[in-house]
Amino acid sequence: MTRAVELVSTGSELLSGRTLNRHAQVLGDHLHELGLKLLRDTTVPDDIDLIQEAIESALRRVDIVLVSGGLGPTSDDVTREAIAKMLGRTIVMDEPSVEALRQRFRRMGRAVTEQGERQARVVEGAAALSNSVGAAPGECIELDKKIIFVLPGPPREFLAVLEEHVIPWLKKNLDPIAKPAERMFLVCGLGESDIVLRFETAGFPPDGLDVAYSAAPGRVEIRIAAPPEKGKLVEDSGSEIRRLLGDNIFSEQPLEMEEVIGRLLVQQKATLATAESCTGGLIGHRVTTVSGSSNYYLGGVIAYSNDVKIRELGVSGETLKQFGAVSEAVAREMAVGVRQRCESDFGLAVTGIAGPTGGTPEKPVGLVFIALADRHTSWVKRIQFPGTRPWIKEWASQMALDLLRRRLIGVLKD
Amino acid sequence: MTRAVELVSTGSELLSGRTLNRHAQVLGDHLHELGLKLLRDTTVPDDIDLIQEAIESALRRVDIVLVSGGLGPTSDDVTREAIAKMLGRTIVMDEPSVEALRQRFRRMGRAVTEQGERQARVVEGAAALSNSVGAAPGECIELDKKIIFVLPGPPREFLAVLEEHVIPWLKKNLDPIAKPAERMFLVCGLGESDIVLRFETAGFPPDGLDVAYSAAPGRVEIRIAAPPEKGKLVEDSGSEIRRLLGDNIFSEQPLEMEEVIGRLLVQQKATLATAESCTGGLIGHRVTTVSGSSNYYLGGVIAYSNDVKIRELGVSGETLKQFGAVSEAVAREMAVGVRQRCESDFGLAVTGIAGPTGGTPEKPVGLVFIALADRHTSWVKRIQFPGTRPWIKEWASQMALDLLRRRLIGVLKD
Numbered sequence: 001m002t003r004a005v006e007l008v009s010t011g012s013e014l015l016s017g018r019t020l021n022r023h024a025q026v027l028g029d030h031l032h033e034l035g036l037k038l039l040r041d042t043t044v045p046d047d048i049d050l051i052q053e054a055i056e057s058a059l060r061r062v063d064i065v066l067v068s069g070g071l072g073p074t075s076d077d078v079t080r081e082a083i084a085k086m087l088g089r090t091i092v093m094d095e096p097s098v099e100a101l102r103q104r105f106r107r108m109g110r111a112v113t114e115q116g117e118r119q120a121r122v123v124e125g126a127a128a129l130s131n132s133v134g135a136a137p138g139e140c141i142e143l144d145k146k147i148i149f150v151l152p153g154p155p156r157e158f159l160a161v162l163e164e165h166v167i168p169w170l171k172k173n174l175d176p177i178a179k180p181a182e183r184m185f186l187v188c189g190l191g192e193s194d195i196v197l198r199f200e201t202a203g204f205p206p207d208g209l210d211v212a213y214s215a216a217p218g219r220v221e222i223r224i225a226a227p228p229e230k231g232k233l234v235e236d237s238g239s240e241i242r243r244l245l246g247d248n249i250f251s252e253q254p255l256e257m258e259e260v261i262g263r264l265l266v267q268q269k270a271t272l273a274t275a276e277s278c279t280g281g282l283i284g285h286r287v288t289t290v291s292g293s294s295n296y297y298l299g300g301v302i303a304y305s306n307d308v309k310i311r312e313l314g315v316s317g318e319t320l321k322q323f324g325a326v327s328e329a330v331a332r333e334m335a336v337g338v339r340q341r342c343e344s345d346f347g348l349a350v351t352g353i354a355g356p357t358g359g360t361p362e363k364p365v366g367l368v369f370i371a372l373a374d375r376h377t378s379w380v381k382r383i384q385f386p387g388t389r390p391w392i393k394e395w396a397s398q399m400a401l402d403l404l405r406r407r408l409i410g411v412l413k414d
Numbered sequence: 415m416t417r418a419v420e421l422v423s424t425g426s427e428l429l430s431g432r433t434l435n436r437h438a439q440v441l442g443d444h445l446h447e448l449g450l451k452l453l454r455d456t457t458v459p460d461d462i463d464l465i466q467e468a469i470e471s472a473l474r475r476v477d478i479v480l481v482s483g484g485l486g487p488t489s490d491d492v493t494r495e496a497i498a499k500m501l502g503r504t505i506v507m508d509e510p511s512v513e514a515l516r517q518r519f520r521r522m523g524r525a526v527t528e529q530g531e532r533q534a535r536v537v538e539g540a541a542a543l544s545n546s547v548g549a550a551p552g553e554c555i556e557l558d559k560k561i562i563f564v565l566p567g568p569p570r571e572f573l574a575v576l577e578e579h580v581i582p583w584l585k586k587n588l589d590p591i592a593k594p595a596e597r598m599f600l601v602c603g604l605g606e607s608d609i610v611l612r613f614e615t616a617g618f619p620p621d622g623l624d625v626a627y628s629a630a631p632g633r634v635e636i637r638i639a640a641p642p643e644k645g646k647l648v649e650d651s652g653s654e655i656r657r658l659l660g661d662n663i664f665s666e667q668p669l670e671m672e673e674v675i676g677r678l679l680v681q682q683k684a685t686l687a688t689a690e691s692c693t694g695g696l697i698g699h700r701v702t703t704v705s706g707s708s709n710y711y712l713g714g715v716i717a718y719s720n721d722v723k724i725r726e727l728g729v730s731g732e733t734l735k736q737f738g739a740v741s742e743a744v745a746r747e748m749a750v751g752v753r754q755r756c757e758s759d760f761g762l763a764v765t766g767i768a769g770p771t772g773g774t775p776e777k778p779v780g781l782v783f784i785a786l787a788d789r790h791t792s793w794v795k796r797i798q799f800p801g802t803r804p805w806i807k808e809w810a811s812q813m814a815l816d817l818l819r820r821r822l823i824g825v826l827k828d
Binding site: 012013014015016017018019020021022024025026027028029030031032037038039040041042043044045050054057072073074075076104107108109110112113115116133135154156212214223273274276278279280281282283284285287288289291292293294297298299300301302303304305307308311312341342343354355356357358389390393 | 427428429430431432433434435436438439440441442443444445446451452453454455456457458459464468471605606607608610611614625626627628629635637687688690692693694695696697698699701702703705706707708711712713714715716717718719721722725726755756757768769770771772778798799800801802803804805807
């Protein structure tokens with residue numbers, strides 16, 4: 001079996017502008033980890049003939065074909081039908097899958113309808129791949145020297161069946177090959193062009209090193225890679241990147257900032273409370289996305305109105321009047337106040353103007369104050385962010401968590 | 415020229431997990447507006463033969479083919495080469511494009527390198543399509559009864575050339591057709607299979623009506639469509655859907671739940687405060703994603719620890735001890751407490767077990783209590799959600815906002 005893979009994504013919604021198809025990226029990423037190559041993604045509408053033709057073409061080119069979508073309960077879900085037609089097989093009910101489906105619904109206090117049970121059908125001769133997060137199982141169809149995996153279309157279910165069944169199968173059945181030497185660095189506090197400038201000034205990267213960047217609000221990902229035999233080049237380049245970017249590197253693993261600060265808080269047995277104005281709860285949401293966050297996150301206050309800032313955080317009405325809600329003084333009082341109220345080790349606060357309205361020449365949209373308080377002292381940072389409302393909220397939450405990170409690793413001095 | 419279109423997306427980064435391919439969604443959306451259909455997106459790596467083969471296949475099926483990517487200055491940009499090879503043509507420098515490129519660089523205070531000027535080349539006989547936001551022009555290649563558009567790969571440049579050249583060409587050269595008659599319904603409180611069951615029991619949909627579903631946590635989108643001349647069928651079907659699904663329809667426009675409750679709160683001049691345990695700030699974050707939310711959202715408390723529930727929300731220690739933090743009684747006290755503290759018209763609260771740990775046989779992972787309080791009374795709903803931590807948080811936030819919506823439209827009685 002050759003190591004090339006193709007994906008056939010089915011779904012009219014992927015071609016009408018309604019839904020963004022993320023499968024190729026998710027699959028490509030996983031295959032890359034295994035040293036396998038995704039050679040093509042063919043996206044076709046919910047049409048039996050078009051699906052069949054796309055799968056047949058893919059099977060002519062490669063030995064491993066993944067098909068996504070079209071396994072739901074409705075009449076536009078026709079992927080099983082297309083494959084059955086292609087192979088001249090029937091479609092049969094998979095009893096373990098029906099039972100799993102019934103149990104799933106029972107836990108939710110409901111009964112499965114006959115329509116719902118259609119999702120437990122598989123192509124005759126296929127092995128059902130249990131779906132731990134949804135109703136429709138995936139399928140594995142082994143042909144002579146070829147294999148078809150069928151995965152549900154909803155992204156979460158696609159990922160679950162991919163990780164629980166397809167990847168383990170590929171690991172088991174394909175010979176391992178040497179992976180390229182690689183390293184990743186996640187950076188907060190420097191923009192992509194700042195980083196490139198630092199690199200160029202230092203004559204980095206060296207010949208033969210592949211460097212790729214991708215940027216999100218408050219987060220630049222740098223990946224360096226070279227062929228398997230050039231491990232030393234990658235290691236040396238990693239040291240050079242650490243020297244050039246220093247504490248701005250928040251992780252060398254694929255972790256979100258909230259995971260990084262979560263690990264640091266656990267290590268230091270410290271607790272956190274948050275006071276959010278313009279981020280509106282996003283920091284709390286991000287922190288609590290991490291499983292186990294109840295061990296260090298106590299909670300906090302979303303202080304959107306001035307009254308809530310005064311009553312629930314103890315911000316002084318005088319300070320609000322004198323400096324305005326978006327000010328260094330108010331940010332500091334919010335951080336100090338929430339720490340005292342919640343009796344946490346750290347208080348983290350954000351106040352700013354997320355826009356699109358509410359800006360003035362002195363305090364434009366995107367102006368944000370971020371404050372951190374501990375038992376002894378407090379720090380405030382003023383930042384001006386570009387972009388739209390969601391972008392500003394995202395960016396401010398990232399920079400606030402990064403301020404806490406810098407304190408936790410000891411580079412933010414009293 | 416038929417009205418079907420295919421897209422060939424080129425770029426190894428689209429298949430290696432590094433970059434998400436958004437072209438199909440952007441193009442599909444624009445074509446849908448014109449009454450055109452995107453029939454397929456074929457994503458292939460930066461390989462001359464694979465690109466050529468994909469374009470040839472597309473041209474066999476449809477008359478209008480768009481090709482994206484591979485127009486940059488580096489050696490892996492080979493889309494021009496693939497098309498030239500396919501057509502037996504040469505590649506030539508496009509003088510107006512070179513001049514535009516030089517001016518562009520002059521404005522940035524730099525000179526174009528010879529390497530950079532390669533981007534101004536086009537396939538012999540092609541019309542260059544000026545790129546207002548990047549270096550490489552697009553191309554329009556008219557063949558006998560067929561047409562190929564070539565667009566740059568960076569999303570911003572793809573969109574600019576699409577909107578400035580391709581869409582105007584399609585509008586001018588294709589006979590306008592009436593758009594299909596369409597309606598959309600967003601539903602919360604019924605699953606996809608519940609909806610299908612209600613439909614089937616009522617003998618819905620009628621012949622000739624196209625029905626498509628897509629589901630997310632606490633949100634099913636139903637789209638019905640029929641050919642332009644069948645407007646009445648779509649209108650009548652819309653009425654039937656309203657009759658069958660009633661108050662579970664939260665919008666007939668593409669709005670998120672937080673936008674729907676935002677509009678209702680503005681209309682009713684009412685204010686909201688939130689008390690979140692397991693959602694950790696997600697409800698506040700969603701509410702404040704809506705511009706203008708400061709007019710009705712006062713803020714709230716993220717009460718992750720029991721101490722914060724007691725101190726900041728006034729939940730009684732007795733209630734916590736007797737019923738536990740995840741209970742109907744605590745949810746109710748949280749909603750009542752946050753409403754009183756923040757002096758809002760409504761208090762919305764969530765407490766639950768987001769997992770993956772912390773579940774017991776009596777209170778399993780996914781058990782969530784949602785409570786709403788107004789000046790006079792309070793309501794609590796117990797729900798058992800399936801899925802993982804992020805999914806449970808998302809779903810619980812959606813159902814909490816929906817509880818408020820039901821009160822605001824007057825279907826949640828005292």
